[in-house]
Amino acid sequence: MNANVQISAVKKEFKNGQQGWQVFVDGMQGRLRCEMNFTNALKAIRYSFLLSKRLNLQINDIQLAALSLEYQQSKSAAEQAKVAEDATQVAQEAAGEAEEQAEAAPEEEQPAALGDSPLFKQFCDLKSKHPDALLLFRTGEFYTCYEEDAITAAAVLALTDIIGSGDNISVARFPYHCLDTYLPRLIRAGHRIAICDQLEAPKNLKPTEIVAPVQQELFTEA
Numbered sequence: 496m497n498a499n500v501q502i503s504a505v506k507k508e509f510k511n512g513q514q515g516w517q518v519f520v521d522g523m524q525g526r527l528r529c530e531m532n533f534t535n536a537l538k539a540i541r542y543s544f545l546l547s548k549r550l551n552l553q554i555n556d557i558q559l560a561a562l563s564l565e566y567q568q569s570k571s572a573a574e575q576a577k578v579a580e581d582a583t584q585v586a587q588e589a590a591g592e593a594e595e596q597a598e599a600a601p602e603e604e605q606p607a608a609l610g611d612s613p614l615f616k617q618f619c620d621l622k623s624k625h626p627d628a629l630l631l632f633r634t635g636e637f638y639t640c641y642e643e644d645a646i647t648a649a650a651v652l653a654l655t656d657i658i659g660s661g662d663n664i665s666v667a668r669f670p671y672h673c674l675d676t677y678l679p680r681l682i683r684a685g686h687r688i689a690i691c692d693q694l695e696a697p698k699n700l701k702p703t704e705i706v707a708p709v710q711q712e713l714f715t716e717a
Contacts, residue, residue: 499522500520500522500552501520501521501553501554501555502520502546502547502553503521503558504518504519504543504558504559504561505517505558506561509532509534514534515532515534515535516532516533516534516562518530518531518532518542518546519531520546520550521555529546536562536563536565536566536569537566543559543562609666614634615664618632618641621689622641622644628686628687628688629644629647629648629686629687629689630644630688631648631678631689631690631691633690633693634668636670636671637668637671638669638674639666639667639668640666640667640668641664641665641666642664642665643665644667645665645666646667648667651684651686652669652677652680654667674690678690
């Protein structure tokens with residue numbers, strides 16, 4: 496085997512403008528014509544090994560290394576492009592599922608404003624009948640005060656459970672079993688108290704009524 500005869504591969508630009516590799520037998524010009532053009536590096540490598548096996552010739556090591564490097568680079572670029580394509584598809588599918596769920600989900604009901612509630616309207620009606628009294632309004636397990644009464648009660652009793660509703664209505668409350676403790680404090684602070692209690696057990700919202708307007712004299716110290 497002539498060491499000057501070997502399989503060669505050179506990078507070139509073809510007539511159609513594409514870049515690729517030309518594989519041929521170097522050192523036998525005019526005697527053996529078996530050159531082939533490839534735009535794919537892997538196909539050029541395979542053809543080089545096919546010629547090497549059939550003609551019992553060596554492949555130019557430097558050119559083979561260059562072919563292998565280009566193949567690895569193109570393979571890596573293709574894998575990255577596939578990963579990016581898969582990620583885009585997953586993102587699109589997730590966005591589509593989220594959109595479908597949003598369309599299928601029932602609209603959440605907005606909580607009614609406190610100012611529109613029957614309970615608060617009842618408080619306002621009773622308060623209008625007793626404008627000079629601080630109204631303790633029984634709601635379930637609590638006595639509740641609203642508006643100016645809430646601010647007054649919170650200040651006198653040092654209540655921390657005072658909040659502002661979404662429609663800017665002040666609310667203060669304390670557990671019903673604390674009435675015996677808190678009522679004397681309010682009286683001694685100089686306030687006339689009206690207690691509005693429930694007439695029935697609080698299974699649902701029941702009518703309430705002023706049951707005990709409390710006078711200051713009841714808690715005057717001896």
